[in-house]
Amino acid sequence: MKSGGLLTTLPDRVVDAIRSAIGSGPSVLHEPTFSGNEWLYLKECLDSTFVSSVGKFVDRFEDDLARFTGVKHAVAVVNGTAALHIALKLAGVKADDEVMIPALTFVATANAVTYCGATPHLVDSEVRTLGIDADKLRDYLREHTEQRAGQCVNRATGRVIRAVIPMHTFGHPVDLDGLLAAAHDYNIAVVEDAAESLGSYYHGRHTGTFGLMGTLSFNGNKTITTGGGGAILTDDAALARHAKHLTTTAKLPHAWEYRHDEIGYNYRLPNLNAALGCAQLEQLPALLASKRKLFERYQAAFAPVVGVRMVAEPEACRSNYWLQTLLLAAGQESQRDLVLKATNAAGFMTRPAWVLMHELAHFKDCPCMDLAVAESLSRRLINLPSSAGLAPVAL
């Protein structure tokens, strides 16, 4: 064990700490665990011939998701991006609106805004949660917007800021109290991007259930997977009905007639993928326990390593620890790519945070506030191998 030793480099110490936490590898960033009824349900689905947009597993997956998250309605869709697209449409986002999103997010958050014809408006993060800094957002809204006919208007562009999308980065809940209050005071709808935070709780309540709507993702790299999949969460029955309508081509119910009453989407989750989801959801408590155990191992392994620390769940929150995340100390930015190289070379798949949205050529002209914290974080964050299988727990 060389961790903490002064004669080794930081990248070497990181590699050693990872090895002491999870063994010698190789380890990918995140792979799913199929140890329950996955095969049984897939087979049942195939035997029923109901593999597509209608079937008992889609309905059950929605019921199971609603029960797990404590929300009244869940609508299953093909992926998290589709969920966000429809949630934004239902929040009233239209062409030439602006939608506030963190600069530090996966590109799907920004893409979904553009699918509505709207423009992302980029917001800074706070170090504590990695998510939107609600105080900074409130100050910014006070200085840069005005209320016109009950709408929040960006004074610089003249466009309506229709919604804000807090994203729970790597599974860590954002400051929802602060954010909801600011959004309320400035008449901005809240759509939570909980793609990464299934199993994460803010003050005891599941993330994705605080805003007007929340969205989940079940991509292959998520805590549970349906191959590809997502869901919209809401307590509002009318919104849930409309979400289901829009995601199933807006077809009106009829024994044989094919009539649609608005522009709809082919976004329904296939029953085959929902079957996998039902089995995965049964495993979720064990998967969450594994990910917490894995965090504790990393936490212990990195405690003696000077210059880095593990990102832990915010106070009064419970994170799902979807992606285990290392934060380099301020001043250590130059070590990031060296650590990425050393760890990947050692067989431990690691990656930095996403390139910030305003650093992508096609989003560089989006309106934004000062993004100093997001910029600093993006140069210091490193995701570590995070699969639940690295620290198995049987419940």
Added chain:
Amino acid sequence: MKSGGLLTTLPDRVVDAIRSAIGSGPSVLHEPTFSGNEWLYLKECLDSTFVSSVGKFVDRFEDDLARFTGVKHAVAVVNGTAALHIALKLAGVKADDEVMIPALTFVATANAVTYCGATPHLVDSEVRTLGIDADKLRDYLREHTEQRAGQCVNRATGRVIRAVIPMHTFGHPVDLDGLLAAAHDYNIAVVEDAAESLGSYYHGRHTGTFGLMGTLSFNGNKTITTGGGGAILTDDAALARHAKHLTTTAKLPHAWEYRHDEIGYNYRLPNLNAALGCAQLEQLPALLASKRKLFERYQAAFAPVVGVRMVAEPEACRSNYWLQTLLLAAGQESQRDLVLKATNAAGFMTRPAWVLMHELAHFKDCPCMDLAVAESLSRRLINLPSSAGLAPVAL
């Protein structure tokens, strides 16, 4: 057997003919057949843990599709609507363009046009193919458009007509020679909507391979299914590369960096669904043989029934007979709903053609030509139970 009898009503005779062709029912409109390696490949997919956007079945499914259709490149996506959306974008369709589509089509064709910010421009059908009437289209283009800087401009709206989408209705190939010539002469890109015509050939060549790009669908009601799925077909390597890039969030290849160079989409077919597709594609020749045998049975059963006929493949074409289709004789329009009621009441799931696009409230103001034939067809077409399992063939 009462078929052809003068004392019974047309709806009764239709029910009798269906019963003599496929037995006593009940029969749904279309259900998939899983009789090959479906289980095996799904299990293999699960065991590999590669169920999501990366995996060997996605690559294999694309190769198999390209080989089967005789095209150079196939790009697998989440569904036929997504395939059409991306193909239109790559054909250069932009906001405020117009795209010509048949009025007689499933709503996805029109929806995909709107996702590009463009407007559907509705075209009439011919009785022979049920698809776009190429001669009528050519006459219309001559009268109503002009060429400006090499673009076809709708004189009435001033908008560019960027593309035309021939759709091979229920699997019957449209008049591609006439259509391609007209599109060529008027500088309009051709994107084939071959969602319904996997296994259908025009003059010996597979549908979906004639235009700049073609699109397929593997929804649960199609000839083969992946639960939900679709594909883009093209001979152009650069278009295929761009299609794959756009459908995988436009992420640039890199060992760890998440950088995207344009607005992308989360449209990749999951490996789980592709595994099902690989197994289904192996069964396709047998499924096509079954559907042809089923057509012949219906053809024989309906031959003596006055006032209706089965829609047969156009000359020099080979249809997949995806949906078996009855056409009421002109003058028998009032029988349609009576036939639908009688057949559904007898346990045979039947349905009319889709409500025409200009009869949907949100598309009623789209530009259109005279649509007399489509209107007549839509009042006379009835789809019959069409599952391959109704006439099993083992090859």
